[in-house]
Amino acid sequence: MGEIKENTQEPEQKQENKTKIDKILEKKLSRRDFLKYGLIGLGGLATSIYGYKHISGRSPSSLPKIFPNSAPESLWRWSKKALYYKKIQKNILCQLCPHECTLEPEDRGICRTRVNKDGKLYTIAYGNPCSVHIDPIEKKPLFHFLPESQIFSIATAGCNLRCLNCQNWTISQFQPEETTNYDLPPEKVVLAAQKYNCQSIAYTYSEPIIFYEYMFDTSKIAKAQGIVNVMVTAGYINEKPFRDLCKVIDAANIDLKGFDEKVYNRLNGATLKPVLDTLKIAKEEGIWFEITNLVVPTWSDDPGMIREMSRWLYKNNMQDYPIHFSRFHPQYKMTHLPPTPTQRLKQAREIAMDEGIKFVYIGNVPGTDAENTYCPKCGKIVIGRKGYKITENNLNNGSCKSCGEKIPGVWKL
Numbered sequence: 501m502g503e504i505k506e507n508t509q510e511p512e513q514k515q516e517n518k519t520k521i522d523k524i525l526e527k528k529l530s531r532r533d534f535l536k537y538g539l540i541g542l543g544g545l546a547t548s549i550y551g552y553k554h555i556s557g558r559s560p561s562s563l564p565k566i567f568p569n570s571a572p573e574s575l576w577r578w579s580k581k582a583l584y585y586k587k588i589q590k591n592i593l594c595q596l597c598p599h600e601c602t603l604e605p606e607d608r609g610i611c612r613t614r615v616n617k618d619g620k621l622y623t624i625a626y627g628n629p630c631s632v633h634i635d636p637i638e639k640k641p642l643f644h645f646l647p648e649s650q651i652f653s654i655a656t657a658g659c660n661l662r663c664l665n666c667q668n669w670t671i672s673q674f675q676p677e678e679t680t681n682y683d684l685p686p687e688k689v690v691l692a693a694q695k696y697n698c699q700s701i702a703y704t705y706s707e708p709i710i711f712y713e714y715m716f717d718t719s720k721i722a723k724a725q726g727i728v729n730v731m732v733t734a735g736y737i738n739e740k741p742f743r744d745l746c747k748v749i750d751a752a753n754i755d756l757k758g759f760d761e762k763v764y765n766r767l768n769g770a771t772l773k774p775v776l777d778t779l780k781i782a783k784e785e786g787i788w789f790e791i792t793n794l795v796v797p798t799w800s801d802d803p804g805m806i807r808e809m810s811r812w813l814y815k816n817n818m819q820d821y822p823i824h825f826s827r828f829h830p831q832y833k834m835t836h837l838p839p840t841p842t843q844r845l846k847q848a849r850e851i852a853m854d855e856g857i858k859f860v861y862i863g864n865v866p867g868t869d870a871e872n873t874y875c876p877k878c879g880k881i882v883i884g885r886k887g888y889k890i891t892e893n894n895l896n897n898g899s900c901k902s903c904g905e906k907i908p909g910v911w912k913l
């Protein structure tokens with residue numbers, strides 16, 4: 501399977517801001533603050549000097565906006581009538597995700613994939629993935645779900661978040677019309693997964709919520725064929741569509757990008773509460789999930805915030821669900837930040853374990869022993885890992901071979 505072509509769009513920051521910012525920052529702000537603001541721009545900076553705690557290039561309440569009058573001229577073969585919306589005369593209130601876009605005819609939602617055509621809501625991301633790969637399941641990351649298996653992975657263009665540090669912005673911040681796409685309707689995805697001996701399919705890379713109908717229909721067909729479905733998501737979805745989806749999805753990796761509304765708003769273009777609700781619903785619906793927390797220096801690396809987050813997880817009985825603290829690498833609009841220091845990640849891991857979370861991993865750091873699964877009872881290595889490779893497996897029917905402790909997860913189909 502091929503890659504999508506490279507995108508050459510320039511990042512939004514402008515170099516000329518740097519000197520002005522440098523001068524003010526040298527006087528007013530610490531090095532840590534300097535890193536945080538980087539080249540973001542004077543708008544955000546002006547606010548910072550007047551004492552706001554969390555600052556960015558975004559104004560304090562800036563959630564993303566819809567794309568007015570930018571629906572494609574006509575629908576294409578990869579369009580389908582969308583689910584979850586309310587009609588208000590010719591306007592649409594989309595109820596798929598918490599943004600709840602109101603769309604007049606010819607408008608396009610924040611996700612870039614849902615459009616109002618003649619007073620009806622359509623998705624234009626149905627059967628047209630721009631990324632198709634076969635990955636080790638450990639890459640999602642899922643460490644307690646069918647280890648060492650290969651997972652057939654797809655994504656279309658679009659996203660309902662606007663993370664300044666997006667790793668996949670060349671697909672997430674584009675419209676399906678702008679990417680090079682495969683023609684893979686749901687039944688063909690399932691056939692391809694079978695052909696490549698994958699026992700699971702991942703809806704991943706960008707944000708699968710924005711191709712909900714495609715993911716749902718594919719999952720339904722896959723499930724009937726004995727193939728399991730995995731969603732890798734930021735979890736920014738409304739309750740009803742998510743509960744419906746849980747009937748056909750088996751596992752998820754859900755991002756918890758921070759534990760602070762302001763960080764979610766300004767770093768990710770979203771809000772925190774719906775993500776916490778998604779975690780609670782995933783647990784109630786009985787799907788297996790693991791949490792990823794990308795530790796972004798100066799944004800989401802505050803030890804106090806990580807402790808609060810861990811406490812919330814424990815309080816909500818999620819201590820058996822793994823959390824992956826993942827290393828940030830400078831990209832997209834965050835190229836001025838350094839990669840997360842390994843020490844910060846280790847500290848995050850210690851805090852979470854100290855708060856009672858049983859399986860805490862560090863991701864994107866080669867050569868750490870924090871990729872292994874340790875038995876919470878006897879402390880021995882249950883599954884040893886090096887990158888995406890399994891180096892040892894001491895599980896016996898889902899339990900620790902040494903002491904018999906049951907290790908939570910889905911180890912076999």
Ligand SMILES: [Zn+2]
Binds near residue numbers: 875900904
């Ligand atoms: Zn043990």
